[in-house]
Amino acid sequence: MAEKKEIKEISVMDLPGVGAATAEKLKEAGYDSMLAIAVASPGELVELAGFTEATARKVIQASRNELKMGFESGEDLLKKRESILKLTTGSSALNTLLGGGVETGAITEFFGEFGSGKSSIAHQLAVTVQMPIEKGGMGGTAVWLDSESTFRPERIKQIASAYGLEALEVLRNIKVARCFNSDHQVLLAEKVEDLITKDKLPIKLVIVDSLMSHFRADFSGRGQLADRQQKINKHMHTLLRLATTYNVAIYVTNQVMAKPDTFFGDPTVAIGGHVLAHACLAPNTLLQLSDGTIKPIADCYDYNELVCVKLREGMLIASNKFDHFFINTNAEKIYSIDAGYKIESSPEHRFFKLSENCEIEESTTKELKIGDFVACAKRISISGKNQKLPKVSIEKIFKLTDDGKNLVYKKINDSNLTRKEFCKQLYVTPRQLRRILNQNYPTKEENILVFSDKLGMGMEQIAMQVQTNKHKEIAIPEYFTPAICQILGYFAGDGCFEDYSLRFRDQRLDVLMHYKALFKQEFNLETNIRKIKGKNCFNLDANSKSIKRLFELVDKNLITYMSKLPNEHIAAFIKGFADAEGFVDKKRPALFIGQKHELFLRCMQMLLLRIGVRSTLSKYKSSSKQEFYNLLFIGRDLVDFANKISLTADDKKQTLEKWIEHNKHIKYNRESIPISREYLKNLLLEAGIMYSKALKPRPKEYKYVSLRNLNKVIDAIEKQGNLSEETKSKVKFIKTLINGDIEWRKVRDIKQLPNKEPLYDIAVPGQENYIANGFIVHNSTYRVYLRKGKKGTRVAKIIDAPHLPESEAIFIVTEQGIKDA
Structure with missing residues (x-):
């Protein structure tokens, strides 16, 4: 304690050669105490305080001399360690192993394979640190630097209540910061001192x-190993300085890597840490947000509410907040899944499929087979x-009146100014001014404003507005309309930007005449249609x-604008x-x-779901x-669609109307639903109905x-009466399948591809799923495998979320926290 008093009595200004300006530099860089300077390296002061290396070494040495940071006797160190505190882990056996608990003034590292209980101990310590010393x-309070989304307030509440x-109050005393990369993690550690x-x-x-997950992700390969180790050393130095300067306990977790020569025992050893356990999707995977926005998953880190499906409540569309965002930079291979929608994912990502026993099952990407039926959105109700x-x-233009010209x-x-001098106050050259005054040329509104200001008169007193082919009296509505959306959709397909206009080209004159009328209706703009010489097509020019500027601004975020609009507008855009x-x-x-750009058509598929129209995406040459x-x-x-x-x-x-009539006559609604005839046969027998009474025998x-015949089966069973609870439950489930917002699409193709891009995932608590490229996928954060251990213990292996109470270890985890086995 005497040491602390000595540190407080000596200030940075007391150092030889350190004046007010230098002291201010040190303070701005975070070195506002003698000890902070004494334990710094010259490189740090050069980088952060802007010193030369010679000055940095001089300041560091002076601070060390003032603090007498030389050799000390073992007796002196023993006395200093009397201020060290021990933090209980909740387990006496573990406390004994650590010599009484996790101590202050040092870094304690727990390392082990994924799911071994490292995060469970962290939750325990975050609570027990707030208890009295006795x-x-x-x-005191705790700071949690969370690089793998492991902190869970629900678990803190459990442990706090048990104590x-x-x-x-316990939650208020825990400061949590989510680290998004290694630089962010280092920065947050430095901010703890503040x-x-x-x-x-x-x-x-x-x-x-x-500790290591972001460093492994940001520095890959042997070529970056030296840089990674240097950065880790700096990070550890920052943590150690916190521990020694402020008598703080530092608890860090780390993973282990699998040994390739291990042939016996449990082979499930995590490689690369928790971040690799997350199932992930390609960066251009489209997510449906609850406000209608369609965004690539890589751009969704700052949005917090997604569209998902209530699988246990009628399989209906809902929305829910997502609470974590993950990036995986180490996936070397991905799978491309084609079921009419297309998606690319890591081998571990989970989909929902319908089994032959009419049950919804989860399946990882690598377990899917061609012919499986996976869950996709039938419609998205927003x-x-x-x-x-x-x-x-x-832009408006005006001509000076005769009186206006005379006044000018x-x-x-x-x-007493020359025309050249006078023109410096205007947006015209002397030659243009001569044309305005002598030849009745029109000019821009801002020039008329200058004239009126100089003359002290209103614009209407000296000029009048005129129109030319280039400058017409147009009107731009304040809001999007269905007609404007239709023009934008047509422009996305057949339009292009010219220097001062928009141009559309089409073979069908009637189509261009329609859009000519829409331009007049929405913008009061007269457009021109002309035949292209030597070609069987026409141009429509909107001058x-x-x-043009309006369309340029909308075009930059076209899908974002369209996806937020009402369904009437979306239908017009697609039209x-x-x-x-x-x-x-x-x-x-x-x-x-048809379209060359796959991503744009995938966006169109998502928009089509908003109005309940399904489509199938295919690739051709x-x-x-x-x-x-x-x-x-x-x-x-x-x-x-029609x-x-x-x-x-x-x-x-x-032609479209002809095919609609055709489909009516052939009963176009003969779409299959993946419930096998064998399953329905057994269900009918359970209800006491002969199979042939409800369905015609087929090869x-x-x-x-x-779908039509399935409804017949359901009607026949419901009319039977006296059904068992099990049969009622099965019938209810089938009706949910029919009436819900989910459809089951057949996997047409699966390809394994090499990958060099980062993959992304999110966690959606509650529903545990979200819509990605039309597929309904399981977020991979809440899965645990449990088996009973010996003598009443439990062995728990968390596959995707290390924050849960039970983990890969042999100990008892109760509501009271970690206890001895």
Whole structure:
């Protein structure tokens, strides 16, 4: 304690050669105490305080001399260690192993394989540090640097209640910071000192869980090993300085790596730590946010509410907050799954599939097989809200009246300025000014404002607004309208930007005439249509700099704008795009929407789900061997598209209507649902109904039934009466499958691909799923494998979340915390 007093009496200003300016530099860099300077390295002061190396060494040596930081006797050290505190772990056996508990003034490292209980001990320490010293605590608070999303307040509340502490007060005394990369982790460790010195918090425990995960992710390969070790050493030095300077306990966790020569025992050893245990998706995977926004998962770290499915409550669309965001930079391979929707994921990512026993099962990507039926969104119920269009100024031009010209002439003469000097106050050259005054040329509004200001008169007194082919009286609405969305969709397919205008090209004159009318209706803009010489097509030109600027602003975030709008607007946008890129097959009932950009069509698939229209994405090669993609609509999907969206072109619309009639006659709703005939046969027998009374016998190749026949089976069973509870439950489940917001798509193709990009995942507590590229996927944070151990113990292996009470170890974990086995 005497040492602390000595440190306080000596200030940085007392150091030889340190003046006010140097002291201020040290303070700004975080070195506001003698001991902080004494234990620093010259490199740190050079980097952080801007010193030369010679000055840094001089200041460090002076501080060490003042503090007499030389050799000490063992007796002196023993006396100093009397101030060391021991923090209980809750287990007497573990306390004994540590010599009484986790001690202050040092770094205590717990390392072990994934799920061995490291985070459980961290939760325990975060509570016990707040207990009085006589009860094994330190009477202080804790800081948790969370690099793997392991902190859980629910667990803190459990342990606090068991120790008779006020749970909310305990939570208030734990400062948690989420680390997103190694640089962020290092920075947060350095900020802990500010919490102690500036905020005066009684911090007695710093937890880093885990120490190495971000360093392994940010520094990969032997070539970066030296840089990684140097950075880790600096990080450990910062933690050690906290421990020694402020008598704080530092608890860090670390993982182990598997030995390739291990042939016996449990082979499930985590490699690369907890971050690798997360199942992850490719960065361009599209997520559906609850406000309608469609975003790639890599850009969703700052959004907190996603669309998910209530699997236990009618399989209906809902929304829920996600609470953690993960990045995996070490996935060397991924799988590409094609089920009409396409997605790329790590081998461990989980999907939902429907088994032959009519049960929903989870399956990792690497376990999926071609022919499996996976859960996808049938529709996404989001109403959306109208959005404001970006603000764009409309350029207006004016001509000076005769009186205005005379007044300007007089003003120039009275001011004794030359025309060149006068023009410096305007946005024109002398030549342009001569044309404005002598040849009645129009000029911009800002020039008229300068004239009126100089003359002390209103604009209307000296000029009048005029229109030219370039400058027309247009109107830009404040909000998006369905018609504007349709134009934007058409532009996305067949439009392009010219220097001062928009240009559309199409073979069908009737389509261009329709969009010409929409421009006049929405913007009061007269557009021009002309035949292209030597080609069987036409151009539509919308000549307006303001309209072009508006489209440029919207185009930068086109899908974001569209996805937030009401469904009426979305349907109009898709209609416009289909007018440009859609093709109705004349030989079979099918509609194709083609595009080179796969990502854009995947966005369109998500938008189509908003209005309850399904589609199938396929990849093709043209005759020139160029790759392109199609959205395909057949059967019920074709009819839904025609009824909810439709097309503008007369010939396409007529062909579409012909196929709708065709589908009605062939009962287009004969879509299969993956419930086997064998399962339904047994269900009918359970209800006391002969199979042939409800379904026509079919050959073995007819494995599944149509939706129409499935409804017949359900009706027959419900009319039977006197059903067992088990049968009722099965019927209820099938009805949920039929009426829910989920459909089951057949996996058409699976490919394993090399990967060099980071992968991403999120945690959605509660529903444990979210919608990604149309698939319903399981978030991978809450899974645990349990088995009974010997003598009443439990052996728990957490697969994806190390924060849960039980972990890979032999000990008893109760509501009271960790106890001896």
